[in-house]
Amino acid sequence: MGAWVKKSLSHSFDKMNKEETIKKLSIDKGSSILEAIKLMDEYKKKLLLVFKDKAFYSLLSIGDIQRAILKGKALTEPIEGVLRENIRLAYESESFEEIKARMLKFRMEMLPVLNDQKEIVNIYHWDDVFAEAYKRFKGDLDVPVVIMAGGKGTRLKPITNIIPKALVPIDEKPIVEVIIDRFKLMGASNFYMTVNYKSEMIESYFNQVEKDYNLSYVLEDKPLGTAGSLYMLKEKLQATFFVTNCDIIIEEDYSEIYKYHKKEGNELTLVAALKHYPIPYGVLETKENGVLTGVSEKPELTFQVNSGMYILEPELLKEIPENEFFHITHLMEKILERGGKVGVFPVSEGSWMDIGVWSEYNRTRKILSDNIFD
Numbered sequence: 001m002g003a004w005v006k007k008s009l010s011h012s013f014d015k016m017n018k019e020e021t022i023k024k025l026s027i028d029k030g031s032s033i034l035e036a037i038k039l040m041d042e043y044k045k046k047l048l049l050v051f052k053d054k055a056f057y058s059l060l061s062i063g064d065i066q067r068a069i070l071k072g073k074a075l076t077e078p079i080e081g082v083l084r085e086n087i088r089l090a091y092e093s094e095s096f097e098e099i100k101a102r103m104l105k106f107r108m109e110m111l112p113v114l115n116d117q118k119e120i121v122n123i124y125h126w127d128d129v130f131a132e133a134y135k136r137f138k139g140d141l142d143v144p145v146v147i148m149a150g151g152k153g154t155r156l157k158p159i160t161n162i163i164p165k166a167l168v169p170i171d172e173k174p175i176v177e178v179i180i181d182r183f184k185l186m187g188a189s190n191f192y193m194t195v196n197y198k199s200e201m202i203e204s205y206f207n208q209v210e211k212d213y214n215l216s217y218v219l220e221d222k223p224l225g226t227a228g229s230l231y232m233l234k235e236k237l238q239a240t241f242f243v244t245n246c247d248i249i250i251e252e253d254y255s256e257i258y259k260y261h262k263k264e265g266n267e268l269t270l271v272a273a274l275k276h277y278p279i280p281y282g283v284l285e286t287k288e289n290g291v292l293t294g295v296s297e298k299p300e301l302t303f304q305v306n307s308g309m310y311i312l313e314p315e316l317l318k319e320i321p322e323n324e325f326f327h328i329t330h331l332m333e334k335i336l337e338r339g340g341k342v343g344v345f346p347v348s349e350g351s352w353m354d355i356g357v358w359s360e361y362n363r364t365r366k367i368l369s370d371n372i373f374d
Contacts, residue, residue: 021123025049025110029057033065033082034075034302037274041350047110049120050083056112056120059087062348063256069346070260075274075302089114092121100129139187141255144237149176149246150196150220150229155357156247164198166246167205168355170365174205175355176246180213183242186254189213192236193246194229196220221323228326234317243328245308247356249364250347257345261311266343267335269311272304273352304344307352 026049027036040046046062060079068082069075088106090099090113103111103126113122153165160168166176173181180191195202195217206215216236220229230243240261242254250271261269278300285294310328319334320326332342353364 018120018123022049022120026051027060027079028052029080029083030078032076033068033073033079034276034300036060036079037065037075037348038276041348044350045109047108049112050079056114056118058083059089059112062351065348066256066346090124092116099124103129138185139255141187141258142189143186143258144190144192144239144241145180145183145188146192146194146230146233146237146241146243147176147179147246148194148226148229148243149202150194150199150223151246152197153247153356156355156361164195164202165356166193166195166202168247168361170355175249176202177209179244179246179249180215182249183254184213186258188242191215192218192233194218194220194224196223223325224323225325225327225330227320227328227331228324230312230317231320231322231326234314234320237314237317240311240313243310243312245356247354248308249353249355250307250309251351251353252347257309258311260345261343264343265341266311267313267316267340268332269343269345270332271307271309272344272346273307274346274349275303275305276349277301277303304346307347308354 024043025039025045025047027039029050029052036048039048040062048060049056050058050060060083064082064084065079068077073082088102088108088111090102090111092113092115094113099111099113102108103124107126109126111124112120113124115121147166149164149166151165153160153168156165156168167174169175170178176193183191189212191213193202193215196219199217199219203217218229218232226245227243240258242258244250252271257269257271260266278298280298283296283299284292285296287293306329316331316335320331335342353360355361355364
């Protein structure tokens, strides 16, 4: 399996590093779910250390938060109400090999080590414990993936006057290849790409790339919206499949989204990003005759917005009209009108990267180049 350890970590972190890590990733049990989401996004971590009266109390994962949101809990509620009873920890008496084995078995991003007084004496991070080859674990969920790459990318002009949006580079790779790499980690090996604008450039690029996956093209003779071209795949897609725009990346365990979709019996699941909008003014609440009832000083509104990633059941392809402009939101409306089930899986704002506009492009490049915080 190759080398496991990048460097010797049989000794504890130095005091400064340990204390700085604890400080950055700590949150009080009375803090809100929204505060926890923001802290995870700030340091690009999906696990936090929860404290009570300055003493270690528990662990909070992004999965805990997602389950809470799916149950309808408000983002203003304290995290204490969403914590699991059973969490995985390590203890000072355990060997480094035991700790390493536990992290590998459960794919743990971070593992705190406690002493007999339940104080944190060490913290191990996946990136520090395992060699480069093990930073990304490849799963065995081989689900078909459709990448919608037919658009003109008008928001990214002038570069899309020359190359299609799917080939806009993120460091050394075009965005669409970065997307494929993310799905390969899940175990996906069969990809379909809907193309139209400058399709010959996309095909030419991938003809020169050494691939360990299957890639087929669906050529639109005219723009068909975000779902119209899926009609042409109704004979090829016989199992549950992912659909994603070619200009977004979701930093999430895709297998967890798939599990949610199947568990809930959804016909279609859309991935929603939690988008925060601060209001830089005092918001007034009034009643009849303009009587003031309250003032919210600079509140922040949070919405779940469509990220551009979906999971669909193959039977839905029969509901897409042939050779007509048809958005995936139109498909959602059809499902709801006949009483079908559409699910929404939440991810944090920081987990959603959209290069469809220049304002997000450089931010995305930086996020993908930073594996851990300084």
